[in-house]
Amino acid sequence: MVPDKACLVCKKTSNGMHFGALTCRACAAFFRRATVLKLQYKCKQGNSQCNIDGRGRYVCRQCRLKKCKAIGMNEEKVQLDYDPTYSFRGLMEDSGSDECSTPTGSPAQSEYSPTNLSRKSSVESPGVDPNxxxxxxxxxxxxxxxxxxxxxxxxxxxxxxxxxxxxxxxxxxxxxxxxxxxxxxxxxxxxxxxxxxxxxxxxxxxxxxxxxxxxxxxxxxxxxxxxxxxxxxxxxxxxxxxxxxxxxxxxxxxxxxxxxxxxxxxxxxxxxxxxxxxxxxxxxxxxxxxxxxxxxxxxxxxxxxxxxxxxxxxxxxxxxxxxxxxxxxxxxxxxxxxxxxxxxxxxxxxxxxxxxxxxxxxxxxxxxxxxxxxxxxxxxxxxxxxxxxxxxxxxxxxxxxxxxxxxxxxxxxxxxx
Known part of the structure; x- marks a missing residue:
């Protein structure tokens, strides 16, 4: 821990420098995940001015990511394989967000044979009748x-x-x-x-x-x-x-x-x-x-x-x-x-x-x-x-x-x- 030093993102207690800025592990991991997976978010209030201090960091991911970049966290310093300061909290707290993800395969595009569950592309699959x-x-x-x-x-x-x-x-x-x-x-x-x-x-x-x-x-x-x-x-x-x-x-x-x-x-x-x-x-x-x-x-x-x-x-x-x-x-x-x-x-x-x-x-x-x-x-x-x-x-x-x-x-x- 870094005594009397607050995370520049959420104001919680920091534990050192991460990706070029003084932050807590949770915010460091959040920034790392957003960078590695190239995530994009929408502001909860629509004005990009949400208060993300303390527990507020869980409220709006777009504003939290914006704050990370504003205090100088550098995407180029993120190691894509391993980071010894890794914290699961920040990395997983928004794992359910699909705002930037594209579903792979839909019911109308997927098919499998009960005796052969090998992958088939949507081109090969006749799909399901929409009616x-x-x-x-x-x-x-x-x-x-x-x-x-x-x-x-x-x-x-x-x-x-x-x-x-x-x-x-x-x-x-x-x-x-x-x-x-x-x-x-x-x-x-x-x-x-x-x-x-x-x-x-x-x-x-x-x-x-x-x-x-x-x-x-x-x-x-x-x-x-x-x-x-x-x-x-x-x-x-x-x-x-x-x-x-x-x-x-x-x-x-x-x-x-x-x-x-x-x-x-x-x-x-x-x-x-x-x-x-x-x-x-x-x-x-x-x-x-x-x-x-x-x-x-x-x-x-x-x-x-x-x-x-x-x-x-x-x-x-x-x-x-x-x-x-x-x-x-x-x-x-x-x-x-x-x-x-x-x-x-x-x-x-x-x-x-x-x-x-x-x-x-x-x-x-x-x-x-x-x-x-x-x-x-x-x-x-x-x-x-x-x-x-x-x-x-x-x-x-x-x-x-x-x-x-x-x-x-x-x-x-x-x-x-």
Whole structure:
């Protein structure tokens, strides 16, 4: 630390010279990330005059970057490979921003064969019929809706969120321990059964089990558990599925390795797996539309998960702490829909995890040149968020056109795909 010397960007305590100016680690890492990834931002207020002192540095990234340059931080001094003053907080605090990114591949441009998940370009792919989404069958007259009730699950989650834990652990330690506990029942590949058929009833049973496990993992965060119950539930409802998808992809890659790429082998629960060319998803009890209809809707996203997430995971082989790091940064996917105090809690959790990851790499691993790993983790998070947002548009149409003929108590929890 540099005593009595404030960061020239945010006025927090600095710890030395970074890229030509006196700053804190967080602002140095923020500037480094913006430079390396060539990020561009829009001012939150539109006048480029936001106050970014202290916690305000999280409010507007455009004004923060402008301030960095104004105090003399030099892009030419940024090392693209490794910086010993590296801090995860500033680098990851805005990892969810897609303001300057261009999505790679859309549902109308992506295709994969269930038995061959190799990459295909948009030129080779015939794409999806743009009118396809509006093809749906009306409900059969007098056929009663299936009732899907998650009220019991909600009560269990609220109970889990009400339990106070006083363990003297850092956020990273607590959430890593919770994930390890979460995975203790996971069977190895040779003990997993590959499902031939999945129906709605069995899926709801699994969802109840798996969602509750994710709620226990959420409950290990002191930052999130400091929120009122309604806000805890709000952030959990909006985040659990993207967190689940990432965690299951990483676990699948760990267990099946290349088979994830070849056959679409995916771990579903501790006991079961599925393959896109062998497993039949039967939705006949809640819709008149065919399984092929839903395959055509969601297979392009599966392809993107394989190419943009599973393949990099296979190369990286992340540690459990790195998996937690990504999962944490997927919480609060749509910050704009969250209450200000919820957004603040999510920011606090990400910031604490980021700083603790720096200590983890330094003290608990032999990975000294870890900046490249961070860049991969950041890209994984951004890919997950981008795919999830695009997939959510499809799911909104499903609800809009009443494609599921079922009375569902918690639509957020009924995530089949």
């Amino acid at each position: 396809f989404l509006f093809t749906f069958s009306p409900k059969v007259p007098d056929k009663p809706n299936m009732v899907i009730d998650f009220s019991g699950l909600v009560k269990k989650i609220e109970t889990c969120f009400s339990i106070k834990t006083m363990k003297d652990e850092s956020e990273l330690e607590a959430m890593t321990a919770a994930l390890k506990s979460f995975r203790q029942g996971q069977k190895p590949q040779n003990e997993l059964s590959v499902l031939e058929k999945v129906d709605v009833t069995s899926t709801v049973e699994w969802l109840n089990e798996r969602i509750y496990k994710y709620s226990c993992w959420f409950a290990s965060s002191k930052s999130l558990m400091s929120l009122p119950m309604d806000q805890k539930m709000q952030v959990f409802r909006s985040s659990w599925n993207v967190v689940r998808t990432f965690e299951r992809l990483e676990q699948s890659v760990k267990i099946f390795e290349e088979d994830v790429m070849k056959f679409g082998s995916m771990v579903v629960t501790d006991d079961f797996a599925m393959q896109w060319d062998k497993t039949y998803v039967d939705l006949a009890s809640i819709t008149e539309l065919t399984n092929q209809y839903f395959n055509k809707l969601f297979e392009p996203f599966m392809h993107r998960y394989i190419e943009e997430v599973a393949r990099p995971l296979l190369d990286l082989k992340p540690t459990t702490e790195e998996v937690v790091f990504c999962m944490v940064h997927l919480i609060g996917l749509e910050d704009a829909d969250l209450a200000p105090e919820t957004q603040e809690a999510c920011e606090q959790m990400r910031a604490e995890i980021a700083d603790q990851m720096h200590t983890y790499y330094t003290n608990q691993t032999d990975i000294k040149m870890y900046s490249h790993r961070l860049l991969i983790l950041m890209k994984l998070v951004k890919s997950m968020k981008r795919i999830s947002r695009e997939k959510s548009k499809i799911k909104e149409l499903i609800w809009l056109f009443d494609i599921y003929h079922a009375d569902i108590s918690e639509p957020y929890f009924f995530e089949m795909f």
